[in-house]
Amino acid sequence: MNLARYIPHQAPMRLIDTLISSSALEAEVEASIDRDNVFYDDSRGGVPAWTGIEYMAQTAAVWVGLEDSRSNKSIEPAFLISTRQYTAHCPVFTLGATLRIGVHANFIEGPLVAFNGTIHKGTELLAEATFTAYRPDDVAAYLAATEQKIDKE
DSSP states (O other), X not given: OOGGGTOOOOTTTOOOOEEEEEOSSEEEEEEEXXXXXXXXXXXXXXXXXXXXXXXXXXXXXXXXXXXXXXXXOOOOXXXXXXXXXXXXXSSEEETTOEEEEEXXXXXXXXXXXXXXXXXXXXXXXXXXXXXXXXXXXXXXXXHHHHHHHHHHO
């Protein structure tokens, strides 16, 4: 499945490769760790595990895009607004690894969606987190208001 339809991320910032499965509350994707990854660090032999939240956020963006598509809505971006309890069980996602990233929407209240996310290599749990995304009704207005707030600070 072409992920470009569901998320705005383009190379080099699109970190995920393939949709594996999806349902009303979940999405699972795969990502390959290679030297072309924008976060690849040759001295570490892979991608630092702190990037795991971005892998999860992009997987959540796929879920949001699929939900919009199922509801016959135009696909709009969502914004990561908080991350809680991000735990990396390894320091690096190693070169050549295939990651499976899964998200579960465990709370949906209007424009807010709270997710649990995991990253696995095979059966090994590499990272996990709880995070929240915001889906504004009017993305352009939200971005304009955010920009105005930043300009005032």
